Amino acid sequence: MPDTTLTSDPSHDRPSGGSYDDAAGFYTLGEPLVDPKAPEGPIDQRWQQRKFDARLVNPANRRKLDVIIVGTGLAGGSAAATLGEAGYNVKSFCYQDSPRRAHSIAAQGGINAAKNYKEDGDSVHRLFYDTVKGGDYRSRESNVYRLAEVSTNIIDQCVAQGVPFAREYGGLLDNRSFGGVQVSRTFYARGQTGQQLLIGAYQAMERQVKAGTVTEYTRHEMLEVIVVDGRARGIIARDLVTGEVETHTADVVVLASGGYGNVFYLSTNAMGSNVTAAWRAHRKGAYMANPCYTQIHPTCIPVSGSHQSKLTLMSESLRNDGRIWVPKNKSDADKDPRDIPEEDRDYYLERIYPSFGNLVPRDIASRAAKYQCDDGKGVGPEVDGVRRGVYLDFAAAIERLGRDAVESKYGNLFDMYARITGENPYEVPMRIYPAVHYVMGGLWVDYDLQSSIPGLFVTGEANFSDHGANRLGASALMQGLADGYFVLPHTIRDYLADGPFEEVPADHPAVVEAEKSVQDRIDHFLGVNGTRSVDSYHRELGNIMWEYCGMERSEDGLKKAIDLIRTLKDDFYRNVKVLGAADTLNQSLEKAGRVADFFELGELMCIDALNRRESCGGHFRAESQTEDGEALRHDDEFAYVSAWEWAGEDELPVLHKEDLVYTAIEMKQRSYK
Amino acid sequence: MKLTLKIWRQPDASAKGAMRTYELDDVSPDMSFLEMLDVLNEELNEQGEEPIAFDSDCREGICGMCSLMINGDAHGPEVTTTCQLHMRSFSDGDTITIEPWRAAAFPVVKDLVVDRSAFDRIIQQGGYVSVNTGAAPEAHSVQVPKDAADRAFDVATCIGCGACVAACPNGSASLFVGAKITHLGELPQGQAERDGRVVDMVAQHDHEGFGGCTNIGACTAACPKEIPLDVISQLNKDLRSSMMRGR
């Protein structure tokens, strides 16, 4: 069925009158955000115009300008390299022991670019269109267009750096299609695209370290922003080895600190991924936008026990040949799946969605698996009383194509699965379950990638702007590199044209205040001397988030979650046990600070989800579905970005709405049937 | 499973370290090696003993952050990273010795955590192609034969973990350096700086205190990414030809 333009929605089941507000009492309404600063005019000329309008900084002055960049992933590494080359004085921070280990390294699938090398009808406009549509019309049009526009330069840049993308026999770059898109625009380096792209950015950055324009601070964690006269002027960072709390001032600060999916505890993110940099900035005045938008990936290896620390993603391509099923009888959960006869299996996706079958979109596949397990039909080990896994069965494919063909297509994934689970997927069906994978929310930025704090820029997964409510595969890598190589370096120069700003003295009240707040938190955590470990709180918070603010949300559930989070947070502050000292490497102390921030973020995510009484992208509100149980958007009421302002401790957050206006594209309702 | 763990404890870089013994019950074969240590740390925390510091981040074998000498093997008995090693590789009642990477160029920071920043400093000496952002030609302007691209990819998969150094009796980082030399040397983009790159990177390697390569091969046997030993021959070849050209 073709897309149909939404005019009205018949199944709106809320009380009439239009004033009903699920989140009433949890927030206050602020002024709308009216000016995201995108240039006017035709969409394909806006970025050119903005670049032209951005003021220049002469090379001799660049040396006098100090730039702090927090994060060395695709977004931060590429920005550090580029700004270093331009001659600015860059300080780069990451919490790992080397910039090369940033979480971008783990991305598998690929990166999109509108090169149209296959001459299959791709174009900048089509990439733009697909991305806006894939974001369920909840992203900002002008930003997405720019992303598509610079995507082609990214590939040129990376190839010139020596990134070993897959090639065809003729020596030209190969592409594949990815994530339900009908053109082949995804560039890849086997299943390790993120690694190769990051190594490229890292090497470019290390070249600048040698040139003396970039100084790297590894094993450093940013714990505060310094805001002087309304502008971001530096950060407080803790040297994770010596424990020293350091002050670093600068003319401008860039946060490229990645996503916050670890609020769920179990996710496919690296263990150290956290929200602290963004959250500390939020508390200083940077708005947090669309925090509830989380992407959940259907094909991850399920949890095997309560000891589990993270989840591993397996490429979605497995769904092309694998058949998904659960036993019809709950009593069969423990049986060897090979002994369960055909008539006792429920191929539920093929049953419910006969036209898409196992290839339904990510959010539908994920939700359907959850329903089966909630219903007691899950398989695999019982963790906390529930079996969370469904079978992904290749028996039919092996019979049809032969084992060799299946091996050549999916061999490395099968090996990975075997290593983690100890089971042989050629013989026994794999088990999969959805997991949190990526967040589309993040700090609010304008077209220049500047947050609501002047002088604080935010790039990559840490900002919110390009992905809306859903995300197609292969676009997050694109955004990270677009921001760092091609967007930020232009917009930041316009800001820096007013610099250098007046020196910030070490005893400036803003510095003293920021240092003190860091020190107080450290002292607090080490002083509580309670009974429970930081990890145990994180795990419990994660369960609450997953249960009530995960794949499916409802008004009652979210309200319950907010209650649970507040109670748990209270207990955390009174009863956490952090051993060791402040002046040494102390991993429990690091985690305590991160978990404290996850508590506050988690609560805001629930409030944001409560406010958004519509289903869009991966966000499924039980109260907003079609008669067939599909996601139902409400463009009439929710075509806005929710940008949350921190109003102070124990104050209600303030909601600022930025209306989403589409001039180059028409809003359409999605249809899965 | 029930295990006896002998673990290196060292409060900081300057303190003297020692092995400590811990008993752990109830280890599930499905746990990863690091999850087993997480469980031990939870117990230690409960008993009021400071948890054991060790490095990890991605926990899926790609970031290169985890380390650990396990029963004398870098990353343990399997060809994989420590985070991808699972307890089913061990048996009930086993005694397992866990130490940090041992190499003069990787000083211990605390417990099982070492400082591998020497690797970054080696990359700084030419482990890149000098191309400024925005100055790149159209990607299809240079073709790369598929074989070369594949070979470049194979060696570019090095995760910079340092197992090769830890496994080498000489503490040599030749496999790591060779992998980068070969990656960039296979590609047309890497040619212009090829001579200088190898000379400068090797000089930094020596300066950091890594030992010389005497072709023992322990590095490649320990490498979780199976970087082949011939990258070291490539390294030596490049070094000789750059000398001959007078660099």
Ligand SMILES: Cc1cc2nc3c(=O)[nH]c(=O)nc-3n(C[C@H](O)[C@H](O)[C@H](O)COP(=O)(O)OP(=O)(O)OC[C@H]3O[C@@H](n4cnc5c(N)ncnc54)[C@H](O)[C@@H]3O)c2cc1C
């Ligand atoms: C398993 C997996 C597979 C994926 N596959 C794909 C894919 O195929 N295609 C795609 O497009 N996207 C994919 N994604 C998403 C994509 O990888 C990420 O969105 C993207 O890499 C984020 O890049 P980033 O530069 O914004 O942040 P990151 O790479 O997460 O970097 C964050 C940086 O910030 C630093 N940092 C954070 N907090 C602090 C602090 N307080 N102080 C100092 N430093 C700090 C960290 O040290 C790190 O250097 C995948 C994600 C996952 C988890």
Ligand code: SF4
């Ligand atoms: S060559 Fe292998 S062992 Fe050495 S750092 Fe690279 S991946 Fe690790």
Ligand code: FES
């Ligand atoms: S933790 Fe990343 S490779 Fe082991």
